[in-house]
Amino acid sequence: MFTGIIEDVGQIISFSPQGYGYKIKISFKKQFDDLKISDSIAVDGVCLTVTKINGQSFEADISKETVSVTTFKHLKAGMKVNLERAMKHDSRFGGHIVLGHVDGVGKITSIKNEKLNAILTIEFPPPLKKYIAHKGSIAVNGISLTIAAVKENSFDVALIPLTIKETSLSDKKVGSPVNIEVDVISRYIENLLKYKD
Structure with a gap:
């Protein structure tokens, strides 16, 4: 994990x-x-x-x-x-649960640089839409990020300068593909609801 x-x-x-x-x-x-x-x-x-x-x-x-x-x-x-x-048993839990099992490949469609951060818009495969929630967690190329906005077929994430500097996102541009892993908790909830009485 x-x-x-x-x-x-x-x-x-x-x-x-x-x-x-x-x-x-x-x-x-x-x-x-x-x-x-x-x-x-x-x-x-x-x-x-x-x-x-x-x-x-x-x-x-x-x-x-x-x-x-x-x-x-x-x-x-x-x-x-x-x-x-992989996380150690005595490590701090700084992000969210990431399994390393990619759910789909997205594409960066917009990069907007603002004063304090950058806003990335990422297009996602349609089947993932039900797992993507405003202010929810998502892993993009393994980075734990918070969803700032959800649109019809894309979501926004805000990146602080340190995140850009300390990850491979510094090399990405519009059109770059990215790995997406949705929050596993949403998948567990979906599975539980299947068996709801």
Whole structure:
């Protein structure tokens, strides 16, 4: 489980196909001293398992299915990605529950820079609309954000300068695809209502 608080922005060293899917190698700047093989790590909001560590880089295997339903289909060497290790039992819970299971790929349709923040408008797949609520939580490329406004087929999020600086959103532009994970609580509520007496 993750919280949507990005720990580091990594850079893709390589992303290549292999028999059962793809292999990705990512460099990181911070000291992940306790990172070990088999650990879970969220890469742009996608939960991956570390298969190899070499100094300031790690490798992970990715299935073809994961690539097909996430922004990973657009990955190239040199691109920046958000990194977050799985939450520890004694960690602060700074964001919201993020599982690393992407629900759909959205698209940035507008970026408005204001005095104190930037407003991103993100178009989402229609099936996700029922899970997206004003002032609710949502993960965009693994970042825990609060929904500022909901429109017919898009939502707005407000980004403070620190969030832009400390995540890969600093490299995004209008038209960029992003991974979206809705708040899992909304899915549990939906499931409970199915069995309501």
